[in-house]
Amino acid sequence: MHTELDTIDRQLLSALQDNARLTTNELAQATGLSQSPCWRRIRRLEEAGLIDGYRARLDRRKLGYGVVAFVSITIDHQNDARNTVFIDAVHAIPEVVMFHAVTGTADFLLMVVAADLDSYS
Structure with a gap:
């Protein structure tokens, strides 16, 4: 289902993306x-599902994660079973903060955080 957005809807979405803690009065x-x-x-x-939640943006450096990779x-010989095993294994790694299936030369792209380069290695 496609929801038509007018200028005010777009302004609201933009404002909430920047700061989800704005009050209705401030948004108005x-x-x-x-x-x-x-x-x-x-x-x-x-x-309509255009706003699916409100989240906190965390400062990774203040949390002790100075490195982002x-x-x-x-995956060689990719199939559903291998993908499932890989995805389950990746979800168990707390340092993986984003995970996407992609097209091109790679199958997956991960965003990994670590305290420093030694921790990443």
């Missing part, structure tokens, strides 16, 4: 709406 002021219509629009965007993985 930013878009020129009153609070009730602003709140209704946000609820409509949530119900992007790792490309290619």
Whole structure:
């Protein structure tokens, strides 16, 4: 299902992407709406699945992760069973913070964090 977005919807989505803790009043002021219509629009965007949650952005350095590495993985003789085993193994590694199946020369792209280069190795 495709939801039509107008300029105000896009402004709301942009503002919430930048700071999901904005109040309805702050969002209303930013878009020129009153609070009730602003709140209704946000609820409509949530119900349509365009907003699927609100998350905290973590500062990896303050958490002790000074290194970020992007790792490309290619699986020889790829099939569903091998992929499942690999995916399950990757999900068990807490340092892997993003995981994507990709096209091209690699099969998967991982974002890995570590305290330092020695920890990454």
